Amino acid sequence: MRTVITGEAVRLELPPASVAVRGTSLLIDLVIYVLIYIGIQLLFGYYSGQIFQTMDPAMYAAFSLSTVVLCFVILPITIETLSRGRSVGRLIMGVRIVRDDGGTVRLRHALIRGLIGFPENFLSFGVLPLFCGMINARGKRLGDMAAGTYGILVRQPKVKPMMLPVPQHLTSWTQIADLGRIPDRLALRISRLLRRMETTGRGDNLGVLHRTADQLADQLRPHISPPPPPSSSMDFLIAVMAERRNREYRRLRRQQERTGELSRRLHTLPYS
Structure with a gap:
């Protein structure tokens, strides 16, 4: 790329x-x-x-x-x-x-x-x-x-979205965490790791994936505030990426609702 x-x-x-x-x-x-x-x-x-x-x-x-x-x-x-x-x-x-x-x-x-x-x-x-x-x-x-x-x-294969849920023991932390400062390249590497974990995370590859997760978690922690509670690196990465996805989805939903409301007002007489 x-x-x-x-x-x-x-x-x-x-x-x-x-x-x-x-x-x-x-x-x-x-x-x-x-x-x-x-x-x-x-x-x-x-x-x-x-x-x-x-x-x-x-x-x-x-x-x-x-x-x-x-x-x-x-x-x-x-x-x-x-x-x-x-x-x-x-x-x-x-x-x-x-x-x-x-x-x-x-x-x-x-x-x-x-x-x-x-x-x-x-x-x-x-x-x-x-x-x-x-x-x-x-x-x-x-x-x-x-x-x-x-x-x-110009013809790229369709990418299936990841639907990993936020781990239960990190749910309360993700509600108050600041996740808006993550670099795009780091987020892309984490997404690729989680996608690979979903598809090929078994056998001998599991140890390599967990070591990579530890490295990415160390690079991610300086961009997250407050620090997460004690958990594994993989759960930490899943929680951050899942919460980013949920927040982006809610933002797009609000934007869609505002656009729909504005469209209804513009098409309602007397345009007031």
Whole structure:
């Protein structure tokens, strides 16, 4: 997961697409462009009859080159510009091309990527972008480096919410505890630990999970006031995260009720 801070100081979590995912999307697009190229050749051959047989070799070469440029340069640039970084292959694989700051790509980005992408992707048979993607932390190819873009995953698996209850002996403490100063990264690590405890917390892994819980509990205690009563590190982490979830749920419920009340007042005559 990569954190991007936009020009409006908004922190975005944009996971870069792997080389395998981008390679698969590129292969799908390549098959589509080749089929379009073959279709154009067959279409003109069908309607022109004997024209290709009597055509000057230079004219035929110019026509073939124009068809290649149309299918493998102009068409990808146009699709990427109009779809804001998507294509058929990327749509299937759940990938979008964005700027390094997380913004939407424009014509100039697609133009740079398309002009460099033709020799990079097609003339090198995919070897050059594969090599560049393997040595780059975000899987960038040469076109991405020149245009200042990279591919992100927009299709994320659904995460099942954790419904762990607050331990009974810590219920009264959570009602008065100040839990609003926990760093986001620490809260994310605790959530991952508890989720792993729910799914794989058995056997030999149990000792490792409890040792990790002790470390996270030591990092969490300075951010909690007042200190919790004596309990295990795992119960302490569960109590904090469950209470944070409950408070967030109550806050959203109050906000929803206020919004509903305001909507009813606005739609009631005489709007008073």
